[in-house]
């Protein structure tokens with residue numbers, strides 16, 4: 559099966575590991591991602607001011623260009639997924655947004671594209687049972703904290719991804735790989751996000767809480783689909799500011815998937831992590 | 842401090858930009874209890890909403906609006922259905938549209954700027970600079 563794919567800027571630069579592991583793991587499961595031609599940044603922040611449509615233009619253009627390919631558009635970065643999904647929701651449900659964006663872009667897009675996240679593809683297209691059969695037990699017994707953060711699940715009505723307070727799709731995914739998902743209370747807490755550049759204390763204190771809670775519940779690694787969550791939680795520990803010992807490797811869920819599928823580790827992007835996950839994963 | 846006419850006008854302006862009715866707030870504090878940035882805020886989110894109801898300029902001048910991470914925890918949990926993150930954004934927008942910003946490139950340590958994922962830079966400047 560071929561599906562159109564929007565990688566997003568960060569996946570071409572700081573989060574190459576997320577891009578490479580997503581493409582490789584899905585390809586191993588029979589899903590070929592076809593990168594959209596001429597894509598741009600999604601805008602990164604969904605505009606929360608009602609009168610700000612310019613912040614939706616980039617995403618509206620991306621969604622429209624995907625509509626010419628196929629019904630669905632795959633994107634894995636939590637920021638991109640959040641922005642594409644909410645802008646699409648606005649275009650579908652807000653006549654003024656639809657008119658202004660289409661006038662500006664000289665297009666006639668009505669919200670036909672369906673942004674999908676690889677976790678949804680794994681659940682609904684591949685199927686967790688089929689995944690269970692493919693994962694060869696290499697990571698059996700590994701204790702994994704599934705960290706959703708904010709953007710995948712909130713706001714629930716627009717994201718329609720999973721329960722905003724207690725999502726479980728990542729735990730179901732982890733269980734299918736043969737690892738042991740641990741339940742910890744901070745899985746939808748915010749890591750501080752872009753405040754890393756402005757109010758670093760927020761990221762330091764929230765990051766420590768999230769890591770400590772995961773470790774206290776026995777986690778050996780933490781997984782996420784957000785390059786900024788990954789960075790904040792990993793960098794903090796790389797600077798020696800984490801309080802969890804041994805340090806907790808922070809992985810993309812697709813890196814865990816690639817490892818479970820026994821894909822070559824060199825292609826999964828582990829070398830750019832501050833806390834090296836290789837000793838634990840590859841032993 | 843940014844000035845926007847009498848207090849009723851400020852409240853109206855915020856309602857218009859955010860699309861939210863601040864008068865629905867019953868001051869329960871659920872937003873504050875859920876807040877990511879509360880450790881470094883001067884006004885709790887609940888207090889920010891109260892200042893908006895009263896049309897008080899403190900809402901525009903507080904640190905809280907700039908350390909909010911737009912995490913939507915408050916929005917998800919408010920029992921009165923107020924999207925508090927949108928109120929925070931409206932307060933930032935009024936400041937930014939008058940040229941009052943808090944983030945400039947020279948404030949960011951070079952060691953961080955070269956390491957941080959791109960979307961953090963784009964997002965932070967869109968939220969915090971004019």
Ligand code: SF4
Nearest residue numbers: 866867869870872919
């Ligand atoms: S949670 Fe809602 S009702 Fe309660 S104080 Fe906050 S804004 Fe007001």
Ligand code: SF4
Nearest residue numbers: 876909910912913915
């Ligand atoms: S969106 Fe802002 S105000 Fe609301 S909980 Fe998150 S950090 Fe606090």
